[in-house]
Structures are given as structure tokens and as C-alpha cells.
Amino acid sequence: xxxxxxxxxxxxxxxxxxLALPTLATAMSMPYLVTLGSQVVIYAIAAASLDLLIGYxxxxxxxxAGFFGLGAYVVGIFAFHxxxxxxxxxxxxxxxxxxxxxPAAIGVCAIASLAIGALSLRTAGVSFIMIxxxxxxxxxxxxxxxxxxxxxxxxxxxxxxxxxxIDPGSDTQFYYVCVAALVLVVVVxxxxxxxxxxxxxxxxxxxxxRMAAVGIASYRVRLVAFAIAGAGAGFAGALDANLLRYxxxxxxxxxxxxxxLVMVVLGGVGSLYGAVYGAIAFxxxxxxxxxxxxxxMIVLGPILVAVVLVARxxxxxxxxxxxxxxxx
Amino acid sequence: MSALLEARGLIKRFGGLLASxxxxxxxxxxEVHALIGPNGAGKTTAIGQLAGEIRPDAGSIRFAGQEIARxxxxxxxxxxxxxxxxxxxxxxxxxxxxxxxxxxxVRSGQVFRFFAAVRRETALREEAAAMLARVGLExxxxxxxxxxxxxxxxxxxxxxxxxxxxxLLLLDEPMAGLGPVESQAMTRTLLGLRxxxxxxxxxxxxxxxxxxxxxxxxxxxxxxxxxGDPAAIRADPVVRAAYLGEEA
Numbered sequence: 001x002x003x004x005x006x007x008x009x010x011x012x013x014x015x016x017x018x019l020a021l022p023t024l025a026t027a028m029s030m031p032y033l034v035t036l037g038s039q040v041v042i043y044a045i046a047a048a049s050l051d052l053l054i055g056y057x058x059x060x061x062x063x064x065a066g067f068f069g070l071g072a073y074v075v076g077i078f079a080f081h082x083x084x085x086x087x088x089x090x091x092x093x094x095x096x097x098x099x100x101x102x103p104a105a106i107g108v109c110a111i112a113s114l115a116i117g118a119l120s121l122r123t124a125g126v127s128f129i130m131i132x133x134x135x136x137x138x139x140x141x142x143x144x145x146x147x148x149x150x151x152x153x154x155x156x157x158x159x160x161x162x163x164x165x166i167d168p169g170s171d172t173q174f175y176y177v178c179v180a181a182l183v184l185v186v187v188v189x190x191x192x193x194x195x196x197x198x199x200x201x202x203x204x205x206x207x208x209x210r211m212a213a214v215g216i217a218s219y220r221v222r223l224v225a226f227a228i229a230g231a232g233a234g235f236a237g238a239l240d241a242n243l244l245r246y247x248x249x250x251x252x253x254x255x256x257x258x259x260x261l262v263m264v265v266l267g268g269v270g271s272l273y274g275a276v277y278g279a280i281a282f283x284x285x286x287x288x289x290x291x292x293x294x295x296x297m298i299v300l301g302p303i304l305v306a307v308v309l310v311a312r313x314x315x316x317x318x319x320x321x322x323x324x325x326x327x328x
Numbered sequence: 329m330s331a332l333l334e335a336r337g338l339i340k341r342f343g344g345l346l347a348s349x350x351x352x353x354x355x356x357x358x359e360v361h362a363l364i365g366p367n368g369a370g371k372t373t374a375i376g377q378l379a380g381e382i383r384p385d386a387g388s389i390r391f392a393g394q395e396i397a398r399x400x401x402x403x404x405x406x407x408x409x410x411x412x413x414x415x416x417x418x419x420x421x422x423x424x425x426x427x428x429x430x431x432x433x434v435r436s437g438q439v440f441r442f443f444a445a446v447r448r449e450t451a452l453r454e455e456a457a458a459m460l461a462r463v464g465l466e467x468x469x470x471x472x473x474x475x476x477x478x479x480x481x482x483x484x485x486x487x488x489x490x491x492x493x494x495x496l497l498l499l500d501e502p503m504a505g506l507g508p509v510e511s512q513a514m515t516r517t518l519l520g521l522r523x524x525x526x527x528x529x530x531x532x533x534x535x536x537x538x539x540x541x542x543x544x545x546x547x548x549x550x551x552x553x554x555x556g557d558p559a560a561i562r563a564d565p566v567v568r569a570a571y572l573g574e575e576a
Contacts, residue, residue, distance in 0.1 A: 196433050196441040196449075203419050203430045210417040213379070214431045214492050215405030221439060 003321040041178040047263040047275035049232025055270030057225040058205030063136030067230040069252030071237025074105035076247035079157035098161035105238035113230025140252040154248025268314025277315035332357040338387035347373040349550035365547030379411040408495035420474035428456035431491035479510030496526045503533040
């Protein structure tokens with residue numbers, strides 16, 4: 001059984017730690033930790049949205065970076081057109097307002113994932129993995145070929161999107177915005193998986209044939225899940241572009257999809273919370289090990305194998321107790 | 329009695345094998361109709377075509393006056409034609425109650441609700457509990473479906489089929505894998521459902537067939553060779569030669 005009290009304690013401790021991070025960073029004179037923390041939180045949002053697909057919808061997408069990168073590019077393209085006063089496709093003016101740009105990024109990614117999902121969801125299993133990978137790579141090469149937006153080099157912009165009451169120049173304030181976004185996304189997704197929609201989605205994952213026999217149109221349900229997950233990744237991508245003030249095709253590359261998958265597996269599939277711990281572990285290991293060797297993946301690989309073999313429910317399974325987190 | 333389900337001249341070929349050869353069958357409203365026949369006679373293929381999982385090469389199926397041979401499974405379920413499976417097919421990581429709730433959700437058509445906690449919907453829970461009571465599983469509502477005994481899983485499967493709002497249940501070997509005691513419990517449950525519900529039953533257990541069925545049809549080599557009340561079927565010399573004789 002799931003130990004809900006233990007889970008609540010672990011989650012609250014994690015949240016307290018996240019909230020205290022800027023203070024700790026100042027106290028330890030390691031201000032770069034705030035930026036690193038923002039990166040962790042942003043990846044956690046993207047990984048949580050991928051976990052919604054893998055852990056609940058049973059859809060192992062290998063193209064999630066496509067939506068992450070697309071969300072980032074929406075921010076970049078708005079910033080580009082705002083800077084030179086031009087219009088995207090001669091129609092849409094640029095903007096640096098978060099309340100315009102971020103919903104736009106989420107909306108564009110939701111629409112893109114509806115289109116990509118509509119085709120991908122006609123397949124299953126390995127074909128689904130390959131077709132999602134192929135679509136993400138198509139987006140990657142699309143942006144590589146768009147010289148206007150920097151091609152392979154990507155493009156930088158001067159300032160973060162403005163949000164009422166937030167100083168766009170402050171890394172600490174932006175960090176808190178990211179933490180708030182993470183809490184919002186996790187809470188919304190947790191509610192989602194416990195709703196009617198979530199129950200049907202989970203039922204489909206457990207036994208599709210049974211669900212078909214009682215009359216469900218599985219395609220539509222999964223398509224909606226795919227679009228919600230794509231929108232979540234797009235939101236994370238928009239925040240990532242803001243963090244770095246830079247977008248490049250790297251955010252769309254298949255290795256990014258792989259990194260997100262690693263975070264989900266490290267953290268524990270099918271809990272949504274696991275994404276947070278997976279992102280902490282991934283970014284933490286990357287920053288520690290890459291000081292030591294650029295081939296840091298050589299170390300990450302065995303750790304991942306060990307987690308998959310020993311702690312099958314990932315870091316969240318270890319921290320939060322043996323339960324699968326679904327009923328708790 | 330009018331026919332609720334009418335299959336006419338169904339043909340289904342798998343490579344060189346003719347699994348349904350002019351399969352025709354009438355199931356009257358309110359009756360329990362048993363479809364029996366030796367192994368390989370095409371019973372599962374026939375059920376698959378009636379349920380919509382297998383598309384017939386030729387022939388027609390009318391359900392409640394509507395032609396359904398080309399309709400997908402979901403449309404047939406919504407019309408009131410639901411099947412159960414020979415191999416137990418449930419949602420193993422949901423509780424017994426949640427299994428039935430999931431079916432009720434699908435039936436309600438209100439699937440795209442994203443925010444309210446489904447497990448706190450009292451009306452839905454109560455309706456699901458009522459379904460469980462009809463099959464005698466009311467005491468097992470909060471047990472994980474995978475932890476139920478095999479006989480209980482078969483009853484859960486029946487409750488899920490009922491929860492679709494079925495008018496006609498296609499029961500593919502409901503007694504499969506059940507011990508004698510469980511078999512009797514299933515027979516009692518099915519007897520309790522008689523009247524309100526029409527059932528087409530594929531079954532090997534002759535004791536159960538003759539206890540339950542109002543009418544029996546005998547399938548041999550993809551074709552119904554005889555239909556009638558159980559006593560007549562038992563006495564029919566052609567049936568005895570083709571099928572029952574081997575068991576007697």
C-alpha cells in the first residue's frame with residue numbers, strides 16, 4: 001500500500017528546499033545554483049508532461065523534445081519580431097509580454113501535437129516510438145533550415161518576457177516563476193489523472209481490448225492526452241527560452257527527447273512527482289560529472305541501468321515508498 | 329417473440345479455412361440462447377462477427393431491426409450488443425468497483441472531464457455498486473481486480489458487460505476455467521439475470537447449457553445444423569451423431 005503521509009512529507013520537504021534554494025545559494029556564495037535550479041525545474045515540467053504520456057497513457061513518445069523546442073522557438077520568434085518591428089508571416093506582430101507569448105507557445109504546441117498525434121496514434125509500440133521520433137526530427141531540420149531565425153546557430157534575444165510585478169532581469173525572481181509553474185503543472189496533471197478522463201486513459205493502458213469491448217473510442221482519448229502533454233512540454237520550452245535568452249535547434253534534437261526519457265525513468269514512471277527527482281538527478285549528475293569529464297554519459301549510463309534494475313519505480317519509489325503513487 | 333438478433337448467411341474465410349459457412353441464427357428478445365458445437369466448429373468466429381471484432385466476408389446481421397454487419401464494436405455496444413471474453417479480460421490494476429465505474433463512464437459519454445476527482449463521484453460509485461450486487465460481488469468492491477479469485481473475475485467481467493447497458497449479452501464460454509462450485513455460482517447468477525436481458529451463450533459445459541438455455545443451436549463446420557429447445561436438441565439424431573454422441 002501507498003504510504004501517503006510519507007509521500008506528503010517528502011513532497012513538502014522538496015518544495016521547501018526548492019523555495020529555499022536562492023537563499024542557500026547566496027549563503028554559500030554559489031549564485032549560479034539559482035540558474036541551475038531553474039533548469040532543473042523547467043526540465044521537471046517537461047519530464048512530468050512526458051510521464052503523463054508514458055506512465056498514464058502508455059504512449060512511449062520519443063519525440064517530446066519536438067514540443068519542448070517548438071515552445072522555445074515561439075518565444076524566440078516573438079522576441080525576434082518584437083526587436084525588429086516586423087511581423088511573423090507578415091501577420092503576427094512580435095511581443096515580449098509573457099501573458100501573450102506563453103499562452104501562444106502552449107497553444108501552438110497543443111495544435112502541433114494534435115496534428116502529429118493524429119498521425120502517430122494510428123500506430124502502436126515500436127512504430128509509435130519511431131514515428132514520434134521522426135516528427136520531432138522533422139521539426140529539428142525545419143528550424144535548422146530557417147536561416148532567418150539563426151539556422152543551426154539559433155538566436156539570442158536581449159530580455160526575458162515581462163510578467164506583471166516580476167523584474168525580468170532578476171534570475172531569482174525568474175526562478176520563483178519557474179517553481180510556481182512546476183507546482184501548477186504537477187497539481188493540474190495530478191487532478192487530470194484522477195478525473196474521469198484519467199480513469200479512462202489508465203483503463204486503456206491496462207487493457208485496450210477490454211475498453212474497446214465496452215465501447216470507448218480510444219483514439220480520441222489518447223489524442224487529447226497527447227495534446228495536453230505536448231502543451232505541457234511547450235510551456236517548459238517557453239520557460240527554457242526565457243531562462244537562457246537563447247533558442248537553438250538543440251532543444252528539438254532527439255538527444256533532448258532521450259534526456260527527458262532518462263529523467264522520467266530515473267525519477268520513476270507513472271507518478272508525475274518522479275519527474276522532479278529525475279530532473280534533479282539528471283541535471284545534478286550532469287553538472288558534477290561534466291566538470292570531471294566531457295564523457296559524463298559513461299557514468300550516467302550505469303546509474304540508469306542500476307536504477308532500472310534495482311529501484312523499478314525510480315527515485316520517487318525509493319523516496320516516497322513502495323507504492324506506485326497512483327492510488328495515493 | 330420477435331428476433332432481437334438475426335444473422336443471415338455469414339461467411340468468413342481464414343485462408344483455406346471456412347470458419348463461417350452460411351452461418352444463420354435468430355436470437356429472440358428475452359431468451360437465453362446457447363450456441364454449442366465441437367471444437368473448431370467456428371463458435372468464436374461467429375461471436376467475433378456478431379460483436380464486431382471480425383468482419384464477415386459476406387452476410388447480414390440485424391440487431392433490433394438495424395443492419396450492423398459493417399458497424400465497429402463501439403457502435404454496436406452503444407446499440408446494446410456487448411460481449412464478454414473467453415479469456416478473462418479486466419482492468420487488473422483497478423479495484424473491482426473501479427472496473428465497473430470505468431465502464432459506466434464510457435457509457436455515459438462524459439469522458440472528457442479533466443478536473444473533478446472521479447473516485448469521489450457518489451452517483452457513479454452507487455451505480456457501480458448496484459451492478460456488482462447483481463452479480464454477487466458487493467463484498468469485494470475495494471479489492472484489486474488482479475487479486476480476485478478466477479471465478480470472481482469472471483463475475484466481474486459479467487458486471488462490466490452489464491454496465492454497458494447491454495440488451496443482448498454475447499457470453500463466450502462464461503464457465504471456462506471454473507471449478508464445479510464456481511460454475512454453479514455463475515449459473516445461478518446468469519439465471520438471476522434472465523428475463524430482463526437476452527443472452528447468447530457459447531459454452532462447452534453441457535450441464536450449464538441445459539440448465540440455462542431456452543433454446544439451443546448446434547454449430548458444426550461453420551453452419552447451424554439444428555435449433556430448438558434443449559429437449560428437442562438432445563433427442564435430435566443428427567445432433568447426436570454430429571456432436572452429443574461423442575460425449576455420451
